[in-house]
Amino acid sequence: MLRFALRRLLIMIPIAVIVTFLVYAMVFALPGDPIRALSGQKPLAESVIAAKRAYYHLNDPLFVQYLHFMGNLLKGDLGQTFDGQDIGEQLALRWPVTLQLGLTALAIQLVLGLVSGVYAGWRRDGLVDRALLGATLGVLAVPGLVAMFFAQSFFAVELSWFPVSGATDGWPGSYLLPATVLGVLGFAGLARVTRTSIAEVASADFVRTARAKGLAPNRILWGHVLRNAMLPVITYIGLDLAGILGGAIITEGIYNLNGIGQFMFRSIAMKEGGVVVTLSTVLLLGYMLVNLVVDLLYGLLDPRVRHV
């Protein structure tokens, strides 16, 4: 087990290096000229464009640019964006916002998804199951943008239960509304997977045997079914955790939270290779760690899954 974990941690290093180059090359291949796009459609003097291109090494071939970036990265210098912001400082300011938003949303999503999924799967065609089907369809029918704006105008503007936007109230006040919307929009997938997995296990013969033996239904659910149904569920949660940033992009924009999502989006539009690579690499490491934890959990939850 320890050797397994160690090996997985070690392999993260070469993969991360490959990904930094891959992402850097991809951003390089994006269309558009970041310097010309710097002020929207406002043209800069040609001499200024030339000076900026030289400063950011934009005239160099891809590989040279990449080495410049990696060299500075190893020195701990993340550099500047094309419009002159310090990348390290921005990341430090922005990570907490996205983490608070994402983790709050994830918590809400977990509670909603697990509770409704477990009961819907355990009592199929029961009330919870039907309600879940309805809620799933509702969530799928409404585009995120529409739901977010609706929640903002209704709960924040009409009812004044929450601040309309911004992070000035701190956690939880400023994050509750956006995180709830994000959590509700995302819970359907987790609920459906949980429901299916529970239903699958609930119809297995050992459960029927247990029932025949007269075990209390609750004991069967919590003692046997849940544990056996958890593998796909924790996998899905792992995927969700990694997907926090994706969900944050629109939410941060609408709720005016200065987080990583907005920064990433703008950086992609501006071809900020440095920012995109840094964020992608952090995400990759996070994702691989989460996956490793999930894989280790498999072994704990189900002793038959052994790691070689």
Place this chain on the structure above:
Amino acid sequence: MSDTALATAATAAELEPVGEDSPRGAAVLRELLRKPRFVLSALAILVIALMAAFPRLFTATDPTVCDLKLSKGAPSAAHWFGYDIQGCDYYANVIYGARPSVLVSVSVCVVGFAVACVLGMLAGYFPGFVDSLVSRTADVLFALPGLVAMIVILQAFSSRSVWTIAFVIVLLGWPAGMRLMRSTVLSVRTREYVLASRALGAGAQHILRVHILPNSVAPLLAMTTLTVGAAVGTEAALTFLGIGLQPPTISWGLQIAIAASYRDDVHLFLFPALLLTITVMAFMITGDTVRDALDPKLKR
């Protein structure tokens, strides 16, 4: 744990191969047709498929006849869905919008499901090199910023169609499904009936097809039916990145995306969203009922 003991008891029954031949297939179909839920959702799929294939069956109006003066006109007896922003008949446009949306979402679902299913089985059943290769590739793909990857890849195509878009969505989307499939395979592969079958000399291919697949596919299937809707959303998002379908193509994704910016006119958003929801619902319920009917363990 007592689970293990209980599971052992079940092993003998489950050693029988399942879901093989036509007599059973016919029986399954007969059973399905008795369920009103299945009949309704299958009918809905049929109607949507007809709409995608032959939009003229549903409307005689040309969706490209537009008068900007009628922009955003409300629904009326003559124009059930009202007019869109361009002043075109919205009913005709929503009908004609079915084809690209259905093609993208169904092909993403089917191909995505197949890829995730096969790779997930391989990764879950063959630990070590195969698992590492598949899983680490998935890690890399998953960590790529999707936006960037999609732009870069789609740029490489000189002309973009439903198929190139579906291809890119599958290419970048399979890791999630693969992880899910792998997790269930991991727990099934050490079940007693698998071990027993292996002990009896069955080949890996046989075991995967007969034992592993039917017993581990359910969560992936549940996740896949949900992606019918998500694919339409992605299709629309790509359009606004300048790398998706473009006008004069008509699609639900485009309609919903445009309507999201003009939320004052509810009908613009309501009708395509309604049809999309019906489509998703139809696939979800059909998927559920078919799975139940095929599942050997549910036979009481």
Place this chain on the structure above:
Amino acid sequence: MARTRRIVKAATGTALAVLLAGCSGAGSGDGAGKDDGHSMAIATAAEVPYLNPSNDNGTTGIQIESALWAPLTRVDAKTGKLVNVVADSVTSKDAKTWTIKIKPGWKFTNGEKLTAKSFVDTWNYTAYAPHAFANNGAFQRVEGYEDLNPAKGKPKATTLSGLKVVDDLTFTVTLKGAFSPYPTTLSYLGVAALSAETLKDPDQFKHKPIGYGAYKLDGGWKAGQPVRLMRNKDYAGKDAPQADHITFRFFSNPETAYNEFLAGNVDYVAVPSSKIDSYKTDAPGKWSQAKAAAGINYLNLPVTLKPYTDTRVRRALSLALDRDSLAKLKPGNFPATSFTAPSVDGHRENTCSDCRLDVARAKKLLREAGGFPGKLRLFFASDNPGEQVYAEALGNMWRQKLGLKIQYVGKPGAEIGPLANAGKLDGIRIMGWGHDYPALEDYLTPMFASYGDVNTGRYRDAKVDRMLGEANAQVDQAQATRDYQAIEDRIAEQMPVLPLSHSRDVYLHAEGVEPLNAPFANVDPVRSTFAD
């Protein structure tokens, strides 16, 4: 070649700087904190990374910087005539060598005196290519610019030979050629002065602006956070606005700001496109429309490519457009009938005789020209839903009224700009232009001169170039205006672009706060008046 310009994107809301002003407890002391007086929050659409007028050509940044600095001259909002602010006089005998005297008594917030040398040093610093300042191009008319900005190689000089300090408060500017609108160009904030302390190391002062405007920074500031300003007690100008405290807040989504207004946290907001049908009911009695339309939306044609080389084709395309219906797609838009903006001195309506709907005539012209072979390619910024809607509306009109085949080419906005600058657009592009300084010349030169910044259709008319040169050299302002108008008349005969509409922002404002809204200035929330 490029001079710094403000280009307004056509027909859409998102790219326009949406200015939203808020009032956190206007005047009456509720929530205004310890200070008495008027305090308000102005929210803007885009974040600014730093505050430095010499290195900023973004609408948002300039808006904030105009509170921290002051321009040399200003166009009076009510009359449209040029008045002096920091400048005492701007004079010339030949429109080539200009003498600028500044008023005495102005001080930077760090105590430095504002002198002629401040301006000359700042301008030299900005014009020096290796410094890569955004407003470098504002000095391209000054003699010696090429020495600091060579096409290739290292600059030959570090100072502009055309700039001379005469005394503490006087300096002269020698231009490369006569240019009569020069005093008007000095109203651009990009030619304000930086303190000597800042010029030593501008990077140190990115977030600590040292200006001489009506306001100064209140406390510290980091990029991404709101900018808080307080009244600068040492302000030497006579035109200080009423507000004592101003906070600029950043909203990346204009609808979020709109909702903040409805919640009562913000009391000035521009109406986003998506609210075109509901703002009147959302805020009854609280909406107004800008009086000034400081820009023009138009279609750029690739006039060097067939069939656009034929004037009849260009006129036919114009005559097939229903501009009234098109204008209704955006709040506050109204159809254009000429090539300049209504808010500049000398503007005339109806100079474009083909800017009306006449399908019969359009068909006739197109027939005479031999029809439109192949597909008409229509470029639009795909990342902007408003522009996509607009493009489809245009395409539908040409398709249905003239029977043309349309090919829509949606590309991300960041990709279209460079393509256009490189002259690689082989189709029609939706564009907008808003002046840097309110002058007819600032429409005619950039759009129609062969060297024009936004003349991406490559329209070339030697006579237009010559007439521009003559009008620029005309010292008599009234005659110069007539000369510019004659150029517009010549352009109207050729239709190298198709004017579409002018935009006037529609905005909401709370009771008690009245933003400056006059025919010759965009709505300016900084210069709000308060009811009590």
